[in-house]
Amino acid sequence: MSMQQGWEPHRLRMQSRIVGAQGAEQSAASFLDPVLYNSPPHRLGRKHGNIFQSYLPLHLTRKVLLFMNIIVTGGAGFIGSNFIFHMLKKYPQDRIICLDCLTYAGNLSTLAPVMDNPNFRFVKESITDRDAVYRLFEEEHPDIVVNFAAESHVDRSIVNPDIFLETNIHGTTILMDACRKYGIKRYHQVSTDEVYGDLPLDRPDLFFTEETPIHTSSPYSSSKASADLFVLAYHRTYGLPVSISRCSNNYGPYHFPEKLIPLMIINALHDEALPVYGAGENVRDWLYVEDHCRAIDLIIHEGRVGEVYNVGGHNEMRNIDIVTMICDALGKPHSLIKHVEDRKGHDMRYAIDPTKIHEELGWLPETRFKDGIALTIQWYLDHEDWWQPIISGEYQNYYQNMYGSRKEV
Numbered sequence: 197m198s199m200q201q202g203w204e205p206h207r208l209r210m211q212s213r214i215v216g217a218q219g220a221e222q223s224a225a226s227f228l229d230p231v232l233y234n235s236p237p238h239r240l241g242r243k244h245g246n247i248f249q250s251y252l253p254l255h256l257t258r259k260v261l262l263f264m265n266i267i268v269t270g271g272a273g274f275i276g277s278n279f280i281f282h283m284l285k286k287y288p289q290d291r292i293i294c295l296d297c298l299t300y301a302g303n304l305s306t307l308a309p310v311m312d313n314p315n316f317r318f319v320k321e322s323i324t325d326r327d328a329v330y331r332l333f334e335e336e337h338p339d340i341v342v343n344f345a346a347e348s349h350v351d352r353s354i355v356n357p358d359i360f361l362e363t364n365i366h367g368t369t370i371l372m373d374a375c376r377k378y379g380i381k382r383y384h385q386v387s388t389d390e391v392y393g394d395l396p397l398d399r400p401d402l403f404f405t406e407e408t409p410i411h412t413s414s415p416y417s418s419s420k421a422s423a424d425l426f427v428l429a430y431h432r433t434y435g436l437p438v439s440i441s442r443c444s445n446n447y448g449p450y451h452f453p454e455k456l457i458p459l460m461i462i463n464a465l466h467d468e469a470l471p472v473y474g475a476g477e478n479v480r481d482w483l484y485v486e487d488h489c490r491a492i493d494l495i496i497h498e499g500r501v502g503e504v505y506n507v508g509g510h511n512e513m514r515n516i517d518i519v520t521m522i523c524d525a526l527g528k529p530h531s532l533i534k535h536v537e538d539r540k541g542h543d544m545r546y547a548i549d550p551t552k553i554h555e556e557l558g559w560l561p562e563t564r565f566k567d568g569i570a571l572t573i574q575w576y577l578d579h580e581d582w583w584q585p586i587i588s589g590e591y592q593n594y595y596q597n598m599y600g601s602r603k604e605v
């Protein structure tokens with residue numbers, strides 16, 4: 197499907213149960229927001245900044261201020277690290293503080309290229325540790341917080357939901373409590389299209405809009421949806437200047453090997469079986485990670501406070517087609533593909549309608565899938581030193597538990 201065809205208004209329009217379309221009124225209200233109004237003076241720039249900082253929207257603040265302090269949580273993971281690279285490149289004067297407790301999915305070696313940058317700081321703490329989070333806010337007085345930190349793998353959430361509640365929900369509220377206490381220009385929550393549940397395969401005319409009701413399937417998506425509800429509640433109740441992005445599946449460099457695309461690339465390189473859930477007909481809407489990072493950058497600077505923005509590339513692909521494409525690109529036989537017992541409650545189709553972010557903020561994806569997947573495969577070929585240590589350790593136990601005992605179908 198071409199990009200233009202994708203913008204056709206065949207959209208799923210349902211009454212929102214949670215998303216208030218508060219729009220311009222709230223944007224204006226945020227200027228008088230008590231959180232901003234009461235911001236302590238140390239927030240006026242990096243301790244000696246500019247009075248305008250507390251009263252202007254972010255894109256105007258950028259015009260009068262030379263720098264911002266930005267806390268990026270979960271920045272040692274896949275999307276967070278790509279976001280840090282994007283921000284340090286585009287705003288070299290900004291200070292980025294990465295807060296990450298380095299779970300199995302966090303990898304400090306990913307951040308090696310920026311570790312010596314004087315405008316970058318890495319802090320190994322958990323977003324669930326209130327004292328540590330408050331301490332960091334006291335030290336850094338952030339202007340913006342972008343929360344990527346999460347337990348992010350659906351399969352793991354099916355095995356152990358508890359940690360998803362703790363990190364994805366409680367961690368989010370602790371971060372927002374810190375934002376309330378110390379003052380903030382913007383809190384941004386990185387969410388997912390999975391909060392909308394799934395769409396039937398035989399209705400290609402349906403897409404998720406920001407008004408589609410929340411209708412989750414897995415413990416992972418339920419925890420993300422709960423966090424979104426808290427984010428919107430903190431905006432309405434406390435006037436916290438928040439925004440939320442709900443993105444489709446990302447792919448690109450530094451993607452942890454348990455996820456579909458890197459898993460298949462690495463297994464194919466080793467001539468190992470390529471385990472595909474069920475018939476592999478599940479459809480996902482794939483977006484190159486850099487396009488997601490640009491979308492978040494736009495939303496935090498120019499997006500309206502209190503709003504949700506869907507982010508997706510109108511690039512729907514069946515899992516089985518992705519896997520055969522990877523085989524072909526690496527010159528591997530399709531006989532490596534093994535259909536295994538399906539994931540419990542497996543969502544059939546995700547499809548995002550990104551009209552709102554396109555019309556309001558001018559965002560469009562820039563990387564076509566055929567280019568993005570070629571870049572990604574080449575990246576994994578060139579960076580064995582990054583993924584080899586990951587797949588040789590604890591990950592092997594996980595892999596055996598997850599796929600070792602799954603029946604072939």
Ligand SMILES: NC(=O)c1ccc[n+]([C@@H]2O[C@H](COP(=O)([O-])OP(=O)(O)OC[C@H]3O[C@@H](n4cnc5c(N)ncnc54)[C@H](O)[C@@H]3O)[C@@H](O)[C@H]2O)c1
Nearest residue numbers: 270272273274275297298299301302322323345346445446
């Ligand atoms: N990957 C996707 O396709 C996708 C799509 C849409 C939305 N998202 C969302 O984007 C965010 C990032 O996803 P990702 O794929 O980069 O995840 P990831 O699993 O690669 O990285 C998560 C990072 O969060 C860190 N982390 C986990 N718990 C933490 C805690 N308690 N305190 C501090 N740090 C903690 C981990 O160490 C890791 O570095 C998640 O919130 C996810 O829900 C992901």
